[in-house]
Amino acid sequence: MRAAVRLAARGHGGAEPNPLVGCILTNPTGAVIARGWHDRCGGPHAEAVALAVAGERAKQSTVYCTLEPCAHHGRTPPCADALIAAQVSRVVYGSSDPNVIASAGAARLAAAGIVVEQLECDEVRVLNGPFIHRIRTGLPWITTKWAITLDGRITTGDGGPRWITGESSRKLVHRERGRVDVMLTGIGTLLADDPDLRPRGVRARRMPRRVVIDKQLQMSESCRLLKTVNDSPVELIVFPEVIEQQSEKISRLRALGVRIEPLERGDDGMLILRPLLLRLGREGMSNVLVESGGGVNGELFNERLVNEVWVFQAGIVVGDGRGVGPIRGLAMPAALPPSTRCVAIDRVGDDLVSRWLVERA
Ligand SMILES: NC(=O)c1ccc[n+]([C@@H]2O[C@H](COP(=O)([O-])OP(=O)(O)OC[C@H]3O[C@@H](n4cnc5c(N)ncnc54)[C@H](OP(=O)(O)O)[C@@H]3O)[C@@H](O)[C@H]2O)c1
Missing domain, CATH: 3.40.430.10 (Dihydrofolate Reductase, subunit A)
Known part of the structure; x- marks a missing residue:
């Protein structure tokens, strides 16, 4: 998750007002098979970037993602659906998405039979602080x-x-x-x-x-x-x-x-x-x-x-x-x-x- 946070930070200055998001896919032995981050607003989300790199290897993988995968159609399709379609087996995410329009990705993944866990370490909280602050306070x-x-x-x-x-x-x-x-x-x-x-x-x-x-x-x-x-x-x-x-x-x-x-x-x-x-x-x-x-x-x-x-x-x-x-x-x-x-x-x-x-x- 800390490595995903470091990837996410690469988007600073390009991704906002979207959140900074990093994503890492590992295979069943724990080896990293793909990395991605959200680089610019309007561009592909971190999960989509990592899934594209992984291709077929995404099947049965574990996904580490700094923010709950989105469940809505914005400028890009829902990441939760892309993860389900790629048949990943487990998703570990950092912070819950505070944006009511985009949230509910975790529930959708779980309903599709994917193991979903939240791991909100300190680095994730610091990374997501600005995005969560803006959504909550304006x-x-x-x-x-x-x-x-x-x-x-x-x-x-x-x-x-x-x-x-x-x-x-x-x-x-x-x-x-x-x-x-x-x-x-x-x-x-x-x-x-x-x-x-x-x-x-x-x-x-x-x-x-x-x-x-x-x-x-x-x-x-x-x-x-x-x-x-x-x-x-x-x-x-x-x-x-x-x-x-x-x-x-x-x-x-x-x-x-x-x-x-x-x-x-x-x-x-x-x-x-x-x-x-x-x-x-x-x-x-x-x-x-x-x-x-x-x-x-x-x-x-x-x-x-x-x-x-x-x-x-x-x-x-x-x-x-x-x-x-x-x-x-x-x-x-x-x-x-x-x-x-x-x-x-x-x-x-x-x-x-x-x-x-x-x-x-
Ligand atoms: N080392 C650094 O990192 C750094 C960075 C920037 C500046 N500086 C130095 O800081 C010095 C300037 O300090 P400063 O305090 O005069 O500058 P400032 O904070 O840039 O500006 C202060 C001015 O803004 C006004 N002001 C601020 N908030 C206000 C508010 N809510 N309502 C009305 N007026 C408001 C102040 O009014 P009042 O006079 O009525 O309070 C004052 O006229 C310079 O010497 C500069 O070199 C150092």
Whole structure:
């Protein structure tokens, strides 16, 4: 099942908003006879890929699949029917399919006399987390990523190096930019760093929409984001009154192709980000990568919207009175996530990279 999870991950960036699914067929002696994964939305499911590789050898095989095989006609025929037709003898699946339209595959397989078992290991839960979260809440999966110094700062202060982490870490981030649907940041980051937030130097599987929380419309009209607006869309989130107050700037930006959306204030006068993220979910966005400063991070934590934190830590020490931390304005302790669990630690170049799941976002 862990090997099937690793196969499934190869579809990241191509398969969404469908789930990432991997599938392995073994013969009665336990030897692997076929592998498959769902590589792109609209393309064949993992089970169909593996069955095609196995051909006649699929008969009497055991199928390991990270998600319950589907039982519905979508863009492709039901996998449960294909497995029955191939006369496999046993199906071991990871998570149940939370999608009511597609579920019931396990029952259909069992009714056809196939031995069906569920094996939901931790790796399967981590793999399927984003898909299950979106089906259950309508929200995209939100990963916030920050690069910090050894003493916990996301900025180095005046005169410090522009980049905190090394080239290999940055490459990893660019790869992820080319796999998510949305890059989200705040105006503080845009004004300080002028990032263009596109994937560079990697093979991008999709071009992310770039969304900026810019409540007062302070964005410079010469920023890099606007120079590349034809390559990947740019969306600005502003206070409602800004639409009228800055109508000329708004018209110029809209003429360039920038989407500008007003968002209502909460009781504290801040924008409430949940409606924005629900809309992104309705527009088919599955994964949001946040590369912002403490302002946007703080708001996302306060609204319990963060699902995953990706920390890149470098061996730089900034020292007293310089630099800032990655989260600002956290309403302690009520907004503290109840539990954050480390699911991966890697050394990348000279940096330490860790992934943390927020258990109840
Ligand atoms: N090392 C890293 O990984 C990394 C990554 C990105 C950025 N940075 C650094 O972070 C610094 C910028 O930090 P920052 O906190 O200013 O930037 P930010 O989070 O990008 O943007 C903050 C801005 O967004 C506003 N904002 C956020 N949520 C809001 C909400 N719900 N409603 C209304 N306004 C909201 C803030 O308003 P208020 O001012 O009213 O709070 C502030 O104007 C830069 O120095 C940049 O280099 C570091």
